[in-house]
Amino acid sequence: MEKPIMLPREKVLRDPVHNYIHVTHQVILDLINTSEFQRLRRIKQLGASSYTFHGAEHSRFTHCVGVYEITRQICNNFQRNYPSKTPEDHLWHDDEERLVALCAALLHDIGHGPYSHTFEHIFGTDHEAITRQILTSPETEVNQVLRGVSPDFPEKVASVIGKTYADPQVVQMISSQIDADRMDYLLRDAYNTGTKYGMFDLTRILRVMRPYRHGIAFEASGMHAVEDYIVCRFQMYQQVYFHPVSRSMEVILDHLLHRAKYLYEHGQLNHEQTPTLLVPFLEDDFTLQDYLRLDDGVLTTYFTLWRDHPDDILRDLTSRFLDRRPLKSVRFTPETRDLLPHLQELIEAAGFNPQYYTAVNDSYDLPYDAYDPSSKEPKTQIELMEQDGTLEELSTVSPIVAAITGKSTGDERFFFPREMIHPEELQLFEPLYQEFQTYLRNDCLVDPRA
Template sequence: MSQENQRLPMEKVFRDPIHDYVYVQDQVILDLINTKEFQRLRRIHQLGTTSFVFHGAEHTRFSHSLGCYEVARRIVESFARNYPSKTPSDGLWNNDERLVTLCAALLHDIGHGAYSHTFEHIFNTDHEKFTTRIITDPQTEVNQVLRRISPDFPTKVASVISHDYPNPQVVQLISSQIDADRMDYLLRDSYYTGTNYGNFDLTRILRVMRPYEHGIAFQMSGIHAVEDFIVSRFQMYVQVYFHSVSRSMEVILGHLLKLANQLYQSERANHRQRNFQPHYLMPFFDENFTLDDYLKLDDGVLNTYFLQWVDDEDPILSDLAHRFLDRVPLKSARITDQTRSLLPELKQLVAEAGFDSEYYTAENDSYDLPYDAYDPTSKKPRTQIELMQSDGSLVELSTVSDLVRAISGKVSRDERFFFPKEMLIDSNESLFTDTFEAFQAHIKNNIIS
């Protein structure tokens, strides 16, 4: 079935604060948006715990996925107008790739789960693998919609997202250093956090973007727009994505899920059953979950369980649930090579003050977060940004940009030790005066908060 036969008789639009309108021109795109798997993304926050810091950051994976699709649609239309392929070997854009590109852009995040990155760490799930499963499983509505194009179309779409698709232009358009995904989330995250760090000239970037035989390049005349994009990413990492309070809330969330799992395992081993059973989480506690189990979870489901746990008989589970729901973050201090040796003593002091150090302390490194800076020396396959000169030759961005070279691969590492803010209260009011004073002396004299 050809792409032309999939066009809607009249395009539909979604109003969007970033792109003004998201234009839907194909029946398959509209049908995918209306599937239950895609609608579930309305219930998954794009930035997880970041809304505890930037209160406007309540946007969802749903709105980002629509935005990613819209950016990809604009790129594809630009390529079709300005760089249409004339011969199979000319390295230009083959518009037969249009529909698979748009479907992959729309579905690239469909496998994200509730508080996805923290949840993944605790229960060893992988949102990228779930994305592939949702697209290729015959039981999902997404798969059934894609199969209307052709029996192998779901596999093609999944292979774009997994970087196995044979056309590198399509893969890089969805996943590269400057792709539809990053372009939308930088603008969207900046807008909803109320910051300006992620703003860049999208119109100019799309204008200078072009296909070539081995992927996507940018015209040399657009170097300043590309530089602006890289700096915007850098600023968003440092100012928003790596924010210490957001990371603190992720630590509490991780400890909360970890403890709930451990309590469940302990009571099952002792043939006991708690008064409250989190039924949608139990398959993950049992390490025997299905795709359907995964799709039943969203941020709201977990928050409902956390609300129940506030009244739990276990005091630590109750307290952690309270801290998460009521925004009582842990405090943090930077860890350096010179101060790392203090951590065992600091944890011991926390324990002496009455806190279980397993659940009230943590070491967290910004390098562990799911964001990456531009680093052309990395061994990852999507590392280089190529600029095309007037003679058609390519140069890597950092070799001609002093600005990009100065920050490439140099996002400030921010390793932190998290602890209860109660450790910083006035020690004269505490039963553990010596303990608190010793802790605070280490923090104030040796570690920069």
């Protein structure tokens, strides 16, 4: 690989989280200006969460340039303080690795589709696989830019995304339990949702990061900053990412797209309301170019057209999504799960098709998991390095982290129409609603017969 071309003068992008995004390499600026990367401006970072936190309108674009900026700072720290002098010291080989790391950081989410994970669930796409395809396909602008560095450079960057790149330091910058990706989205999502518990000391964490033989470790003196990051991550998942209203809007979006798929397959979407750009996905026969034509705005346009569709279910679900009328939900446990079929019967008796107006949704997160080589997908643990070079796994020295290590947090919820607890909106048979409501108490599903 030839020496990378530098810009004649550093370019900066103003950013609410990092103040400035510093661009010094020509290839980074060229990648930002590709059509595939600009498409990320039209995909929200938090999908349907903006229906809960109205400030959460930020895009995948802003997140990706933020991950790039954090990675750039990590590279600077490593080059300044831990430059490799011999191949055996396992420190930072800047000239060989910096550009690979920066490009992987910038492009790590370029394969996300509209409404991200909900779209993936319905149409069976994989944003990481599509990211690698965008990087390696000769038909993309991104690939042409990367090939300008060297013929094998697109595959190198793609291998970082796929976690197969030879240097674990580069991989762990982008993908580990404390990486540039997670650090940016926690800070950015906290800022845009107006929450404060996602704010941790990024400057201190970057200061105590260091390369070593097996990847990246953290100086033991920085343990409390790392602890704070773990706790912030825990709080953001419980209070923001798993918020019941956000999950409810995702359920409506899921059912809405499933109904559209059903109607298309049965020839019930007329010509004016046929979602032309979605047809390849409805038929499970799409190309990369089909995928890159989609963004949040494309789907929203089709939803707007479906407000007037003759199908009652599609029309109603579309209005519920566009007008923010979320389903209600209640937590349930293994002991009360067997009550759900009866609740669905009551909902059906009230005139709602349970297939489209009820759902079971679970959200669980593992805030921190120590390395377990016997697990199916062992995670990269967080190592603290003492001054003598010895390593200690974080949860063995931090009581706070030990308390949540290996413990999943979250809940299972049953979603149903809000009319079941506000029957005045339908003015229907009152005893049915009274019976339904006897099962609900303090956000929990209970058995009134117990």
